[in-house]
Amino acid sequence: MPARLNISAPAFIWRMSRDPLGFLTRLHQQHGNFVFVRSGPRRLYLLIEPELVHQVLITENLKFSKSRGLEMTKRLLGNGLLTAGRELHLRQRRLVQPAFAKNRMAGYARVVIDTTREHLRRWRHGQFLDLSQEMMAITLDIITRTMFGDSIGERTPLVARAMHDSLAGFNVGLIPLMPLMQYLPLESNRRFWRGRRQLDAIIYDLIEQRRHTGDQGDFLSMLLMAPMSDEQLRDECMTIFLAGHETTANALTWTLALLAQHPTWMDRVGREIEAHGPENYAALEICRWVTQEAMRLYPPAWAIGRMAQEPVQIGGELLERGSVVIMSPAIAQRQSRYFPEPDTFRPERWQDAEHLPRFAYFPFGGGNRVCIGEHFARMEAVLMLAAVVAAWDYRMLDRMPTTQPGITLRPRGGLPVQLARR
Numbered sequence: 001m002p003a004r005l006n007i008s009a010p011a012f013i014w015r016m017s018r019d020p021l022g023f024l025t026r027l028h029q030q031h032g033n034f035v036f037v038r039s040g041p042r043r044l045y046l047l048i049e050p051e052l053v054h055q056v057l058i059t060e061n062l063k064f065s066k067s068r069g070l071e072m073t074k075r076l077l078g079n080g081l082l083t084a085g086r087e088l089h090l091r092q093r094r095l096v097q098p099a100f101a102k103n104r105m106a107g108y109a110r111v112v113i114d115t116t117r118e119h120l121r122r123w124r125h126g127q128f129l130d131l132s133q134e135m136m137a138i139t140l141d142i143i144t145r146t147m148f149g150d151s152i153g154e155r156t157p158l159v160a161r162a163m164h165d166s167l168a169g170f171n172v173g174l175i176p177l178m179p180l181m182q183y184l185p186l187e188s189n190r191r192f193w194r195g196r197r198q199l200d201a202i203i204y205d206l207i208e209q210r211r212h213t214g215d216q217g218d219f220l221s222m223l224l225m226a227p228m229s230d231e232q233l234r235d236e237c238m239t240i241f242l243a244g245h246e247t248t249a250n251a252l253t254w255t256l257a258l259l260a261q262h263p264t265w266m267d268r269v270g271r272e273i274e275a276h277g278p279e280n281y282a283a284l285e286i287c288r289w290v291t292q293e294a295m296r297l298y299p300p301a302w303a304i305g306r307m308a309q310e311p312v313q314i315g316g317e318l319l320e321r322g323s324v325v326i327m328s329p330a331i332a333q334r335q336s337r338y339f340p341e342p343d344t345f346r347p348e349r350w351q352d353a354e355h356l357p358r359f360a361y362f363p364f365g366g367g368n369r370v371c372i373g374e375h376f377a378r379m380e381a382v383l384m385l386a387a388v389v390a391a392w393d394y395r396m397l398d399r400m401p402t403t404q405p406g407i408t409l410r411p412r413g414g415l416p417v418q419l420a421r422r
């Protein structure tokens, strides 16, 4: 049974908007692994226990839909895979899945390596830059090339800017009042609509181009062969653009920050890359542990939300229809029960992790809505990391960044560094 709390609506909104991750973390620390918060008409459950997460994402998943927190995201993504309701999702997932099949990964890996190297060649010894922005630029370029062919080319910076503009107002995406705020004449709203218009224009242009060039074997070609409206196509493309680059970029930024703080691990990564080469994905075991551990401490998708569509039993509690459930990898993955010294970066724990129960670690979610890009992202993170460390050393200019939980878990203030050639 959950611990029960009553919080006034203004206090709840204030805490969720100022620091949602801090607020939820305190709820967990003070009240345990299963917490019920009633706030005005809202009924919210925080689930941290692996068994309960399992019930929501797997056993009882048909009784839940995506939660309203995603409504904000819908403003940009429409009804793409991430935000689609059940029936549409089922159909679309089947159509999109082949783009992520195992036999495509080797081709994608080549693009990851070449694109990363291209970007790294522009770096200069002694240069100051923000690794967070660099990682965003590289992953955006990679997603464009792998999923849409090379057809965006020199417009990548424009896409990056439009993406940034349209996401600027999202940092508070979980706030209950946000749906109303989109109608206010705020600067962030103006930027959102401008960014969205630019992205739409680019995506519709891509679709039009590809109709003429025919099948190129990529994600976009695959969608074009399926029966789907232009609007649905646009939504799927926008979803992949967004879901497919910001998450991996953040995973890498946190990994690079943690390595700078842990020189012994930086050395081990360096030695592994020297021994096996930076392209040998299968052999880069230490790189895998390191990225996995970074995603444990700083999971890019820090909260996963659902809403009960009908009354449902979870952990012996009957959740009413309309109850919102929040499952947070960022909180769950720091439990000492499963991860001794939970706040410490200890990649070696992944050497022997078979004993972990399912959903003690779930940076990619689980069940029918599990991240479609999981294998792609794991491969991408390892190969990008190896490419960076093979060529460059860097010195962090500030202390370890704090977290800025928006749609994804970003490092506040980015990751400013000074580069040194290795």
Ligand code: HEM
Binding pocket: 081, 082, 083, 089, 093, 143, 239, 240, 243, 244, 245, 247, 248, 251, 299, 300, 301, 304, 305, 362, 363, 364, 365, 366, 368, 369, 370, 371, 372, 373, 374, 376, 377, 378
């Ligand atoms: C480190 C990188 C990534 C992380 C941590 C991550 C995390 C997640 C999580 C937790 C979900 C499930 C959300 C939920 O259940 O509500 C998800 C869904 C999704 N992700 Fe990822 N993701 C990553 C990379 C990618 C990449 C590279 C792509 C595409 C190329 C991608 C595309 C998607 C899509 C389309 C969905 C919706 C799937 C569905 O509902 O069927 N993600 N991701």
